[in-house]
Amino acid sequence: MEHMNFDSANTEGKPPFLGSWKSLYVVVLLNLFALVILFYFFSKAFQ
């Protein structure tokens, strides 16, 4: 029976950008946050 082993996720090697997977994940989430804020002000700005 196979269970999840998340350790393997961290030992897979570094990504080609930003040095670590954690940093890359943070960039993706920050990008989402920035887009939501941008869309919000975009919607409001012209009303």
Place this chain on the structure above:
Amino acid sequence: MRQLDWIVLATTLLFIVLYGLWKGRGSHNIKGFLLADRSMKWYTVALAIMATQASAITFTSTPGQAYADGMRFVQFYFGLPIAMVILCITAVPLFHKLGVYTAYEYLEKRFDAKTRVLTTLIFLVSRGLAAGMTIYAPSLVLSVMLGVDIRLTSVIIGGLVILYTTSGGVKAVNHTDFFQFIIIMTGMCIALGVALYLLPKEISFTDALSVSAVMGKLNAVDGSLDFSNRYNIWSGIIGGMFLALAYFGTDQSQVQRYLTGESVMQSRLALLFNGLAKVPMQFFILFIGVMVFVFFQFVQPPLIFNPVEREKVSSGDRAQEFRQLEEEHKNLFRDKSDQIKEYLQARHQHDNVRIAEKKEALRLLQQKYDAVHAKASNLLPENNHTSDASDTNYIFLTFVLMYLPAGVVGLIFACIFAASMSSSSGELSALATTSIIDIYQRFVKREASEKHYLLVSRIMMAFWGIYGIAFAQYAGRMGSLVEAVNILGSLFYGTMLGIFLLAFYCKRVQGTAAFIAALSGEAVVLYCFQFTSLAWLWYNVIGCFVVVGMGILLSYFQKSIRE
């Protein structure tokens, strides 16, 4: 369409088919045919993922959705980047480590055969239906364009896809997806540029944005917590995240895309790229719809965009009523157009009192305008009960056909075909892989030669293509296509996600508990669909929670009984 458009369209389609056949050559074993020998780079996988997800439905129906309902549909994608990060941490390394062909293989290793079969069947039914819709969308385009029966056009489109998927397998699918995605984005950029260029000379870009905002179309973010509201930030982030987790984590049409990555790193980069680019891309496509809306504030649009339905009602029993509505529509358009010009004048003069007056006048006029449109839409099924009353799918195409220059029309149609072919081919490939690996190889013929499995895989792809074409005949009666596809997915994805979450995180839960939990989850979702007014994005959350909750509960009961 003019001669140049036909040349552009035919050349692009021919090139896609030949490119697919050429890139897919050399798939002589099942691993090559179904997983491209796990040799793909992240950028090919990333664009293949995006191309598979963004079907022709995205490009025909989404701008129409923005035209009718504004930008709020973009919130539906807010949960996707979060889901991409979660999958990169969990599913991607696990699937690579196990070396599986399908996500459902893992479920037998973790639970038992019946849970694997149940999940496989849920996937085959839901994705099989969606494959029909994916073929239907471009068939609709051809049908409107040529004035021929949609049944004939869906057979032609489905046939083209079957040709290169059965020949080249997933390698052909991924490479053509990559190329098709580039064509699609080029076409859509040109469409936006032309829409802006065609606005009256005195209307600046900020004027266009201001008009769309006043008419309620720039509603990209809605913070209200309303469970019956289809699109707000909460349903988008929570419901959208669950939907994306289920779609990218348990739907073989997506799992297969990133399983072709040559390593965990390549697959992860592909998913993260999707997480970065998907929301802006959808915003961009919706924005095209909003600009088309602004364009039609200065150029009289037809009351009904679907030319076939318009013709039917104009010559049917309700023709006189329709003509009266057309007259009303024309007058309202003229009033609205005048009010918009006056509003913009007041805006340029910074006259706040007049701005407020004009905004209110425009709001009331738009309400009347929408009411006339609704009355006309209701006339369609009253005139002919088989009519397609949903006009959303025809808005962008009408704009393309009537106002875009020669050559560009052909390119936009080519990009709609490309989008459909990329999604259909991904779906056929996934359906065939699941049928072969999870059903045929597991239960029908466990030991056979590579040649045998390869042949059966090709037959399966052709079978699913024909099935999709057959289902496409009925897709036209399901309202806005882009919504119909996602609603259909939401009926099943929550359950599938729940099963995988039990598998990943709940070590105590065994096969029978997971199986009963899955059936219960699906029953609850179907109940919500049939008997409640809950917005459909929440089905994913409910289905998932019921499966996980029931799974844990049953495993404790089993444990108590054993003790």
